[in-house]
Amino acid sequence: MRSALERLSEGLALARGAVERGGGLAPRELAALAERHGAHPDQVARYAELLGSREEVEGMLGAREGDVMRTLRANTLRVDRDELASRLEAKGASVRPYRHAPYGLVVEESPIPLAAYHEHLLGLFYIQGPASMLPVLALSPEGASRIADAAAGVGGKATQISQHNPRSPVIALDVSERKLMALKANASRLGAFNIVAYLMDARGIGSLGEFDRVLLDAPCTGEGLMPFARGRRPRPQGEVESAARVQVELLESALRSLGPGGELVYSTCSTNFEENELVVHSVLEALEDSGAGRFSLVDTGLDFGDAGAVEYAGISLPSQFRLCRRFYPHRHATEGFTICRIRRS
Numbered sequence: 001m002r003s004a005l006e007r008l009s010e011g012l013a014l015a016r017g018a019v020e021r022g023g024g025l026a027p028r029e030l031a032a033l034a035e036r037h038g039a040h041p042d043q044v045a046r047y048a049e050l051l052g053s054r055e056e057v058e059g060m061l062g063a064r065e066g067d068v069m070r071t072l073r074a075n076t077l078r079v080d081r082d083e084l085a086s087r088l089e090a091k092g093a094s095v096r097p098y099r100h101a102p103y104g105l106v107v108e109e110s111p112i113p114l115a116a117y118h119e120h121l122l123g124l125f126y127i128q129g130p131a132s133m134l135p136v137l138a139l140s141p142e143g144a145s146r147i148a149d150a151a152a153g154v155g156g157k158a159t160q161i162s163q164h165n166p167r168s169p170v171i172a173l174d175v176s177e178r179k180l181m182a183l184k185a186n187a188s189r190l191g192a193f194n195i196v197a198y199l200m201d202a203r204g205i206g207s208l209g210e211f212d213r214v215l216l217d218a219p220c221t222g223e224g225l226m227p228f229a230r231g232r233r234p235r236p237q238g239e240v241e242s243a244a245r246v247q248v249e250l251l252e253s254a255l256r257s258l259g260p261g262g263e264l265v266y267s268t269c270s271t272n273f274e275e276n277e278l279v280v281h282s283v284l285e286a287l288e289d290s291g292a293g294r295f296s297l298v299d300t301g302l303d304f305g306d307a308g309a310v311e312y313a314g315i316s317l318p319s320q321f322r323l324c325r326r327f328y329p330h331r332h333a334t335e336g337f338t339i340c341r342i343r344r345s
Contacts, residue, residue, distance in 0.1 A: 004248045004286035011278045011315055012241050015049075018313035019237050023048030025057075037061035040234035043223065046272050049313055056330075060271075063227040063329035072114060073128045074103040076163050077191045081105060084124055088117065100304060101133045103163065123189040128156055131224070131327045131337035135217055135267040136160045138300040138325075138341050144168055144212035150202035150254050151217055155183030155195065161215065162192035171208060172197045203253045210259035218247045220268035220275050224336020227329045240274050247279045255287060255295055258344040263298070271328060271336040273312040277321050280340050294345040297323045301341075305332060308340065 022030045023045035030048075034041045039061055047057045074081040081103050085095050092111040098104030105125075107114065114120060114127050136157050141147050141164045149158040152172035161170050172195050174180050180197050187195045198208075202216070221243050225231025247268070254264055268275050284295050297320045308324025310317045324340040 001289050002286065004252050004283045005245060007285055008244060008248050008278065008282040011282065012244065012274060014315055015274050015278070015313045016237055016241070018049045019045040021045075025054065029054070033057060033061065034234075038232050038234070039226070040236045042237040042240075043235050046237075046240070050271070050273055050309065059330035060328060061226070065228050067333060068227050068329055068335060069098070069130045069333045070107045071098050071128060071130045071133070072105050072107060072125045073101070073133055073160060074105060074125050075123055075159075075190050076103050077166060078122075079124045084119065087119055087124070091117065098130060098133075100130070100302070101137060104130070104133055106130075121189075123191055126156060126159060126186070126190060128160070129335045131332075131334035132156065132269070133160065134302055134325070134327075134337065135215060135265050135339050136164065138302055138339055139213055139215050139263070139265040140301065141165045141168075141213045146209070146211045147171065147213045147215075148173065148205060148208070148211045148254075148257070149215045149217070150205055150250065151219055152183055152197070153179050153217075155186040155192075157215060157217055158183065158195050159187055159190045159192040162187075162190075162194055166192070166194055168194065170195045171211075173200050173202050173205065175199070175201050202250050205253050205257045208257070210262070211257050212259060212262050214254050214258060214262070214264040215267075216251060216254045216264060217267045218250055218275075219243065220247070220270040221272070222269055224269040224271050224327075224329075226336065240272055244274050244279050247275060248282055251279060251283045252287065255283065255342065255344065256292060260344060262344050264342045265300075265339060266342065267337060267339045269335055269337055271326065271338060273309050273315075276338040276340070277309050277312075277317055277324060278315070280324075280342070281317050281321065284342070295342055296345065297321060298341050298343045299323050300325050300339055302339065305339075308338070
């Protein structure tokens with residue numbers, strides 16, 4: 001019986017071969033695109049293999065911050081979206097509803113930085129990207145009695161979960177004490193008082209008992225943040241492979257912590273196949289073969305985005321992987337993101 005890591009390694013070897021072949025692009029073309037866009041040639045090859053044309057690769061690599069919607073999340077624990085919009089517009093901002101999230105606002109213009117608004121200091125909103133809001137919507141934590149955010153970071157999504165379900169405990173895990181201090185500050189500012197933070201690696205989540213809902217917004221290479229100055233850096237194939245190995249371990253542990261009928265949302269701010277569908281496929285196959293329970297991909301419930309990838313580098317996945325959602329800066333005006341929802345029978 002092969003482990004999830006062994007299955008992943010087999011897929012990574014096939015993906016590495018496709019990248020080494022340039023994803024179908026000539027070496028000179030690959031090098032020119034990489035130099036023009038500040039990317040690693042491996043990145044260009046990954047996008048070519050995934051997206052299928054030079055035009056799409058150019059669109060993906062050419063996306064910049066101005067191509068991505070600037071959004072914020074109204075904190076409905078303290079204010080509704082319409083009231084917040086009125087308050088911001090009274091101070092010179094131009095905003096409109098973000099139609100893919102019931103509490104989201106798209107900021108068209110603002111005379112001052114968003115973090116400088118008094119409303120931000122009062123905890124009436126959280127600055128959050130358009131795709132970053134979607135994993136919690138896919139999680140649907142309303143009514144769940146026990147919820148975990150397995151890689152909570154500074155608490156953007158944990159506090160969003162609290163908006164959906166302010167009564168049930170939200171167990172927030174992270175390995176960074178610095179990030180958990182920021183989570184504490186954010187939870188206090190936003191009035192999200194049902195969050196319990198643990199300084200721990202999510203690979204140990206099983207010691208905390210069973211959960212009805214788990215969000216694993218996994219640590220990743222951040223390829224989906226390429227449009228932003230902070231995210232524009234080369235990412236070689238080795239970095240992607242290292243991230244995927246950690247992600248497999250985190251996902252397997254998180255899925256084992258689900259109770260019967262529980263659901264997990266796996267997401268990354270990355271668009272490559274290796275960190276997303278390949279990770280999920282490797283873990284689901286290994287769990288099924290080990291008799292650890294029955295897990296299946298289910299519809300995310302999200303109303304836009306591209307279907308998950310089922311063909312890449314000679315790897316063919318079951319059609320259910322189309323239920324995952326993919327978001328690209330040049331197609332959807334969001335950060336690059338991938339989201340999968342998994343249910344334990």
